[in-house]
Amino acid sequence: xxxxxxxxxxxxxxxxxxxxxxxxxxxxxxxxxxxxxxxxxxxxxxxxxxxxxxxxxxxxxxxxxxxxxxxxxxxxxxxxxxxxxxxxxxxxxxxxxxxxxxxxxxxxxxxxx
Amino acid sequence: xxxxxxxxxxxxxxxxxxxxxxxxxxxxxxxxxxxxxxxxxxxxxxxxxxxxxxxxxxxxxxxxxxxxxxxxxxxxxxxxxxxxxxxxxxxxxxxxxxxxxxxxxxxxxxxxxxxx
Numbered sequence: 609x610x611x612x613x614x615x616x617x618x619x620x621x622x623x624x625x626x627x628x629x630x631x632x633x634x635x636x637x638x639x640x641x642x643x644x645x646x647x648x649x650x651x652x653x654x655x656x657x658x659x660x661x662x663x664x665x666x667x668x669x670x671x672x673x674x675x676x677x678x679x680x681x682x683x684x685x686x687x688x689x690x691x692x693x694x695x696x697x698x699x700x701x702x703x704x705x706x707x708x709x710x711x712x713x714x715x716x717x718x719x720x721x
Numbered sequence: 722x723x724x725x726x727x728x729x730x731x732x733x734x735x736x737x738x739x740x741x742x743x744x745x746x747x748x749x750x751x752x753x754x755x756x757x758x759x760x761x762x763x764x765x766x767x768x769x770x771x772x773x774x775x776x777x778x779x780x781x782x783x784x785x786x787x788x789x790x791x792x793x794x795x796x797x798x799x800x801x802x803x804x805x806x807x808x809x810x811x812x813x814x815x816x817x818x819x820x821x822x823x824x825x826x827x828x829x830x831x832x833x834x835x836x837x
Contacts, residue, residue: 653824708753708814712765
């Protein structure tokens with residue numbers, strides 16, 4: 609158990625809908641990262657937050673957004689969903705000292721029908 | 722930009738065989754290097770890491786050495802077990818500036834299957 613929690617574990621929804629994925633980092637970790645894992649693209653970095661502020665952006669679509677709250681949990685919002693958004697979404701966190709090891713949650717599997 | 726290339730799989734071995742999964746990288750600066758493992762239906766677990774040239778990371782019988790001259794970080798294990806069957810990802814960290822770190826860049830993953 610990495611200490612990173614993600615909810616829900618599975619999500620099934622329809623095209624055009626909006627969903628919110630939630631992540632709680634390890635206790636004390638200030639950085640949260642979101643990744644998407646799909647068969648065709650592999651593991652792709654989406655976005656990073658550090659202590660509530662956006663730190664870096666990767667291959668994140670404009671239909672996707674994220675935020676990190678004062679209690680350090682993070683949410684990834686996916687809107688106007690398309691079939692191609694079906695994937696595993698992982699959250700990771702890294703420690704307070706700015707260390708480079710990222711600890712991953714179990715992931716949320718999103719299926720868009 | 723940064724990139725990681727892993728040997729293509731899948732890799733199929735018999736129990737107690739020697740394992741090597743090749744990983745090479747392209748990066749600016751001095752990234753840290755990682756191997757993560759993903760068991761079926763689970764998230765990614767850190768297997769081992771190395772933060773500078775010639776460092777050797779090791780865990781659970783797995784080893785990898787950070788070779789700056791060949792830009793490689795090959796994963797090895799002397800004797801694999803059925804329980805090692807999983808997907809293995811090589812990754813590097815992107816130094817975001819100063820002492821803080823940013824995203825991980827992953828290789829495409831290598832599926833390992835170990836038969837009894």
